[in-house]
Amino acid sequence: MKRRIYLDHAATTPLDKRVLKEMEPFFSERLGNAGSLHSFGQEAREAVEKAREDIAKAINAGQEEIYFTSGGTESDNIALQGVMKANREKGKGLVTSAFEHHAVLHTAQHLEKKGFDVNFLPVTKEGFVELSEVEKALHKETVLVSIMHANNEIGTVQPVKEIGEMCRERGVLFHSDAVQTVGKEKIDVQKMGIDLLSASAHKFYGPKGVGFLYKRAGVKAEPIAFGGGHEKGLRSGTENTPGIVGMASALKLAVKEMAEDNARERKLRNKLIDGCLEIKDGWLNGAREPRLACNAALGFDFVEGESMVLMLSDKGIAASTGSACSTKSLEPSHVLRAIGLPHVKCHGSLRFTLGRNTSAKDIDYVLQELPKIVQRLRKISPLGGK
Amino acid sequence: MYSEKIFKEFRHPKNIGEIKNPDGVGKVGNPVCGDVMHIYIKVGKNKKGEEIIKNVRFRTFGCIVAIANSSLLTKMVKGKSLKDAEKITKKDLIKGLGKMPPIKYHCSILALDALRKAIQDYKNKKGKAVK
Ligand SMILES: Cc1ncc(COP(=O)(O)O)c(C=O)c1O
Ligand code: FES
Numbered sequence: 122m123k124r125r126i127y128l129d130h131a132a133t134t135p136l137d138k139r140v141l142k143e144m145e146p147f148f149s150e151r152l153g154n155a156g157s158l159h160s161f162g163q164e165a166r167e168a169v170e171k172a173r174e175d176i177a178k179a180i181n182a183g184q185e186e187i188y189f190t191s192g193g194t195e196s197d198n199i200a201l202q203g204v205m206k207a208n209r210e211k212g213k214g215l216v217t218s219a220f221e222h223h224a225v226l227h228t229a230q231h232l233e234k235k236g237f238d239v240n241f242l243p244v245t246k247e248g249f250v251e252l253s254e255v256e257k258a259l260h261k262e263t264v265l266v267s268i269m270h271a272n273n274e275i276g277t278v279q280p281v282k283e284i285g286e287m288c289r290e291r292g293v294l295f296h297s298d299a300v301q302t303v304g305k306e307k308i309d310v311q312k313m314g315i316d317l318l319s320a321s322a323h324k325f326y327g328p329k330g331v332g333f334l335y336k337r338a339g340v341k342a343e344p345i346a347f348g349g350g351h352e353k354g355l356r357s358g359t360e361n362t363p364g365i366v367g368m369a370s371a372l373k374l375a376v377k378e379m380a381e382d383n384a385r386e387r388k389l390r391n392k393l394i395d396g397c398l399e400i401k402d403g404w405l406n407g408a409r410e411p412r413l414a415c416n417a418a419l420g421f422d423f424v425e426g427e428s429m430v431l432m433l434s435d436k437g438i439a440a441s442t443g444s445a446c447s448t449k450s451l452e453p454s455h456v457l458r459a460i461g462l463p464h465v466k467c468h469g470s471l472r473f474t475l476g477r478n479t480s481a482k483d484i485d486y487v488l489q490e491l492p493k494i495v496q497r498l499r500k501i502s503p504l505g506g507k
Numbered sequence: 508m509y510s511e512k513i514f515k516e517f518r519h520p521k522n523i524g525e526i527k528n529p530d531g532v533g534k535v536g537n538p539v540c541g542d543v544m545h546i547y548i549k550v551g552k553n554k555k556g557e558e559i560i561k562n563v564r565f566r567t568f569g570c571i572v573a574i575a576n577s578s579l580l581t582k583m584v585k586g587k588s589l590k591d592a593e594k595i596t597k598k599d600l601i602k603g604l605g606k607m608p609p610i611k612y613h614c615s616i617l618a619l620d621a622l623r624k625a626i627q628d629y630k631n632k633k634g635k636a637v638k
Contacts, residue, residue, distance in 0.1 A: 425542070427570045431517065451540040451610060468541050468568075501523050501574060503534075503545040503566035 124437045126483045130324075130415055130476035131273055131301060132441060136367070137326040137477075143370040144328065147363035155360040156351070165362045172369035179372050180318065181309040182335050188352045189365050192332040193300035196319035197224040197267075199334055199355065200296045203342035204265050204317065205237055208294075212262025213238045216293075218250045220459040221269050224319075225298050229267070238262070244459050248277035248407030255284055263293050270299040270318075271306065274456040274472060275407035276416025278306065285314025294340060300324055300332075304375030305383070305413060316340050322364065326477065327371030331364030378477075386475045387414040389484050393473060394419070396488040400495055402505070406457060406470060415475040423505035424498040425468050432494040438487055441472045465504075510605030513575045520578035522585070524564045530632070533624030537617055542569030544577060546621040550589070550629055557588040565621070572604070572611045576618040579603050589626055595619065 153161030296317035304325030348357025402422035426442030453467030551561035
């Protein structure tokens with residue numbers, strides 16, 4: 122079969138085989154509904170609560186502070202909508218950044234339409250939210266600050282600890298969309314001053330369609346969907362037992378192997394970036410560090426991302442133009458616009474995200490094929506000197 | 508997402524490049540998607556004495572559909588009379604390429620605009636030469 126190299130781990134990761142094994146019994150043998158009283162139900166409940174405990178430990182939270190959801194999008198929605206609606210008596214102020222994932226950005230825009238007062242902070246050219254900007258935006262009626270831990274397109278890691286400490290001092294709640302960092306960067310919600318945190322299992326070699334929200338005890342939040350009152354009334358719906366078991370198992374492995382995985386990926390990633398920067402008129406989006414070990418967000422003048430992605434795909438290499446959603450819109454990525462990249466350069470962006478199985482050989486192969494592709498497309502392009 | 512025809516046209520595009528001393532040039536861009544297209548034509552005459560597009564080439568900075576469109580359109584008009592070339596519509600191009608998301612229809616319009624501009628450019632130049 123043709124060689125296939127997957128370099129789109131920021132979009133999703135493969136389920137770890139060890140995790141699959143742990144999940145398997147919960148699909149049919151151990152079928153119980155965790156809400157049922159009989160032994161089948163109790164077995165499921167036990168598994169769900171054990172998973173909750175493991176996940177809480179991984180981020181230094183209390184077990185009762187973990188709420189299972191269907192993934193990052195739902196966690197972000199509960200965090201933003203749920204907290205803003207439940208804290209109306211304090212005020213209407215929400216502070217977030219211009220380069221959040223759409224799960225936060227569109228939710229914030231929705232809240233703005235509904236009468237909340239939302240502030241979208243600018244980010245630096247290097248791809249960071251500045252502490253001083255957050256501070257300037259805070260006012261008496263600010264309820265919540267929501268800043269992502271690492272950006273999904275350009276991989277830059279935000280000064281979340283500093284922002285968390287400041288929010289705490291000012292008596293403002295702090296949410297962080299950590300979908301790209303849980304299992305990849307150390308997270309300690311106590312030390313980092315985080316009140317709410319979103320995570321999604323499929324980004325750390327767990328199953329798709331399951332995630333969690335950490336909500337500090339005592340933080341008020343309303344549910345956004347109603348039903349049987351599961352998850353202490355915050356998120357109704359029968360627990361996804363195999364998914365939850367898989368998520369906990371995946372997170373335990375990811376935390377255990379984090380240092381090793383990151384060191385390996387960072388080395389390969391740097392080799393990839395350096396190789397790509399040797400291509401004429403190529404550049405890196407965002408600062409090189411602090412950046413997720415897996416992320417190489419590149420750009421090439423005079424060529425267009427979609428064309429590069431397809432030509433790479435023809436060579437068996439899976440990359441992305443930025444976020445997986447951008448194929449549906451003509452507008453260039455809001456992340457790249459936010460870091461001040463000119464319109465025409467946004468179109469030349471190409472993102473590789475490495476994973477556990479990425480090898481040095483894979484990177485060599487990319488570095489052998491990519492320059493040829495860029496060159497071919499530049500021959501077609503009217504831009505740039507010929 | 509895209510039809511096989513679009514992929515095929517994109518993978519094996521024809522008529523790439525520029526024409527030295529072209530008779531007409533059409534340069535267009537779409538401000539939203541940022542795509543840019545240049546079409547160059549050389550005009551000649553057929554046996555009936557009609558003006559025809561003797562040669563045509565393009566350069567495109569744009570999405571897959573934009574490149575596929577450029578290639579298809581240049582193939583369609585090569586050898587055609589100017590009159591017939593001007594009659595090609597967006598529908599003809601979209602039909603020629605097959606399924607695509609409606610958001611991509613403007614890529615065909617972009618190609619047609621570039622061609623029409625090139626023909627107009629030729630006519631303008633000719634008009635001036637006569638004067
Ligand atoms: C930063 C960030 N937030 C939220 C999400 C949404 O997560 P999910 O796909 O689990 O809904 C993603 C992934 O696409 C992401 O990268
Ligand atoms: S997206 Fe604009 S020309 Fe194709």
